[in-house]
Every structure is written in C-alpha cells, then in structure tokens.
Amino acid sequence: MKNSRYIIFNQNETKGQIEAAQSDMTQVEHTIANYFLNNEELTDFSSKRISALLYVSEATLSRFAKKCGFKGYREFIFAYEKDLKEEKNGTVSEKDISLFTKKVQSSYQKLLQENFKLLDENQIRRIAGLLNVSRRVFVYGMGSSGNVAEEFQLRFMRIGLDVTAVTDSQMIQMSAALVEERMLVIAISLSGTTREIVESIRIAKSRNAKVIFITANPAPETAARCDEVLRVAYLKNLDTGTKISPQFSILVMIDILYSYYFANDSYFKAQKYKETLSAIQGKHKGAMEDVKKGENPE
Template sequence: MGYYIKSVVEIIESNYDNFTDVEKNIADFFIHNNKKQKFSSKDLADKLFVSQASLSRFSQKCGFRGYREFIYQYLEDFVEKEQDVTGNISQVLNTYQELLNKTYSLVDENQIKRIINYLNTVEKVFVCGKGSSGLAANEMELRFMRIGVNIDSITDSDQMKMRSIFHNENSLAIGLSISGNTEEVLYYLFEAHKKNAKTVLITSQNKKAYKNYCDEVILVPSLIHLNHGNVISPQFPISVMVDLIYSYFVKEDKNKKEKLHDDTLRALNIKIEKEENDL
C-alpha cells in the first residue's frame, strides 16, 4: 500500500465549490503547485495578494484548525509531480494512478461499514444516476443483485421523479453524481429522505446542503484538476468506490454470497446450453 499517498489536495478539491473567489485563488495555487518549499503565511499572502486571515479561513474550511496545521500536513504529504513523463499511454495510465491515490486519500473505512449496515438491514435498495453515472448505477444493480441484494437502478429522469415517492424506512436510496449538481438525483434523494429512507450520495463535491437530506456523502475524486482528465471515463471514480463497497459486503458471510454469485453463473450457462440444444 506504500504506493498510495494521502494528500490534502483531495480535501481542497472536494470543498472547492464552498470557497469564496479569494479562497479559490488560494486553492488553485496549492492544487497546481509542484515544488516543495516552505510557505510562510506572510510570504504566501504577499505572493497571492490575499490577507493572512484569508489563508486561515481557507485552512479552516478544509477542516484544519488554522494555516499552520494545514501547511504542515500539505508539506508532509506533498508529492512532487513528474515533469518528464512522455507518451500518451504513460500519461493516461499515470492519470488513473493519480485517481487511485486520490481515492485512497478520501476513503473512510468506517463510513463504508455504515453503508454495509444499511445494505444488510433494508428491504429494498434503489440506485440512480444519469449519463456515465447511470452506467455505473446499472453495473451496481447487476453486481449486487447477483449476491442477493434486492436492488433496482434508475437512469431515466421521469422515473426518478415518479419512483422517489415509493420509499419508506425500510429502503435505501443511493444517488450517483460526480458533479454533485444532477438535479434529478438530488431531488430523488430529497424526496426519499422525506419518506424516512436511508439516503447516500456518491459525489466529488462536499456541500453543506447535502447534509439536510443525505445520511452519508461518500466523496470520490474529481476529474477537473487532472492532467488528461478529459480522456478518463467519468464513471471510473464511482466504479472504484462501488468496488470497495462490494468487496466489504461480500466479505461478510463470504461463502453464502459467493455461492449466490456462482448460482447466477450456472443459471446463465443453463440458458445458453438450452438454446444451443434447440438449434
């Protein structure tokens, strides 16, 4: 696991939309900086044309007590970015590795355990998303259905609106939205919360408003500040997180769940054999 390095850059990115314009200027500096050096609050304030108080407020919004604690952690976890990488293949693969590093920095094992508890106690699971997040929702349904979870995926906007009312305290609603701005997904979670369902949002943004209707907000890396982020599948960060949840879920009562998975494979093979015999 030594290849994965925790970094405060992911914390900055997940809180980016909560910053003022001045704080975004500070955030951009730390996100794109690739030189390890000492940053006194006075020197950096002068360099960025901001006040030292702004640096302190920025640090507190990132979850630190102040700038001194923030910069200590930033320098402690700092990884200099290689500038001599050549070749499109290397750049794309390095971008995927960077996403994995970011996921490692954001993942909360205790939070995953809480999600597993939801999966084990509710009667019905609904997962919704649009576009690439919709594809991830479909895949999540297929994978968890095969190990015994009563789960449906919803990718149509009208379906999300209509089915949002069919919730109760025995259901779990999971919304997938990398941007955190997909209105239909947020509406679905809001309405499900009103019906006392458990609600989970998987997103790259950490907005205070989510806490009003989401029991859990699972943070995944953003593609915005990545080199070659535009050629990386947008569903990749969500797929990695779903894999982590799936892995934890299968680990509990592993023999039973692996048997269910194998039974679905046998069912598919029986169907294929029957069709071949009919030919």
C-alpha cells in the first residue's frame, strides 16, 4: 500500500507538496492532510463544506494551504482538483519549465540569504588558523555529505594541505580511533544526527584531536565536544515540490573558507597549486603519448 501511494504522489504534484510539508504541521493540520492525501474523488472542496466535514475552521484550512506552499486555500484547491483530474485520467500535463526555473532560483536565493546570516567571519579566521597549524586533516561525511568531504579534499589538497576525505562508515570509525594531537577532524552532517559522524566526533576528541563540526542542527552534547561548530542554513520544506541540493549551503561556507585560507600566504599556496596542476597535466600528457605509441597508459 505504501508503494502505491508513492506512485500516486509522483503523478500528483499537489499531494506531493502536502506530504513534503507534513513535518511542520500541527495535529489538526495533519487531519486535513490525511483527508486530501487519501481522497481520490472529485467532490465539493469548498472551505465551508470541508471545515464542517473535518471539524476545523476555515482559517485553519487557509493556514494548512500556506504550509503546503500556496497563497491560500482557493489556490490550493485549484491545483488539487487539476492534479486529481489528471491522476484519474492517467495523464500528467507537461509543466512550464520557466515556473520551475523561478522556483529553483528563489530557493537558492533564500538559502544563500539564510547562510550569510549565520556567517561568523571571526570563526572563519579561527578555522583557517586550525588548518594552518594542523599536521593532518581528516574530513568525515557520508552520502551527499561524503561528496562534500571529497570536494573539500580535492580543493585544499591542491594548495598544499595534507587532507584526507573519509566517507565509508567503518573507515570513519577506524580513522577517528587513530587520530592524534595536532590533527584536525572536520565532521560533516547536515542533520547533525548521523550516528557514525556523531560517534567519530566523540572518539576523535577523546584522542585529543581538534574537531570542527559543519551542520545545520548541532545537538548540544555533540557541540560541546567540538572546538568549532560551523552552522549552515537548511530550510525545511523550502518551496515544497522543488528539489534542490541541501548540501549547497555547506559548499558555500567551504568556498568562503577556501578563499580566506588561500589569500593568507597566497604565494606558497599558489605555488603548491601550480605544482599539483602541473603533476596532473604531466600525467595526462604522458598517458596521451603512451596511447599514441600504442602502449597501455597504466
């Protein structure tokens, strides 16, 4: 039954928006949501009838519609009826791409604004200082946060930082158990609750390593173990129905940190960048010559 509902929501955008907004709803609003999610018939959806049917006020229906991303109940019902007709007919009309372009643009703008509200420039200076004095740096992340960890490694390694991204759950635990004083651990978890990441922070701190936690939602007990907690923005149900990368806010903070870190002692770091770039290009050139000679570049 759960799978069939998932298929329906894929075809019915309005129901998808209701489901996406449920985590922020009150108990009364959940009652309204369940009604519209389970309904499959076109009927009288007037606010007067639905409020009487569900024993809620018309004002509550309006608040519910706004939580689902609509201006009001009337706009919600217009979209709901349209999608319900398409769902019953087994057809889905092609959406206007410009509408989604505007939604994505708006989402990123809001996320950027929230991110810069959280930015603490003094903290960026302190973190850059930790990068400078640390003998080795380990960046832990899983899933999409693991992709961010690998991006961090790629960028900072090119300018001379001894940094390793660790993205496998078991390897994260083993790495944390081997870190030492004068080493730095950067743990990334947008939710702040990834069990392996939280545990790695505890282990690394017990080994006297410095720890930076990049997250949108640090639990107090985890934050207390960290030398720095770099807060990033995460807007729940932002433009519900539109999918954007939640890791975007972390990448923005890393861009700021990278720019500041590179600007200090820029000559040395620029030289390291040239050396790494030259090494990459040299390997590529050698491989191409081997191919021309008919040799295996491996």
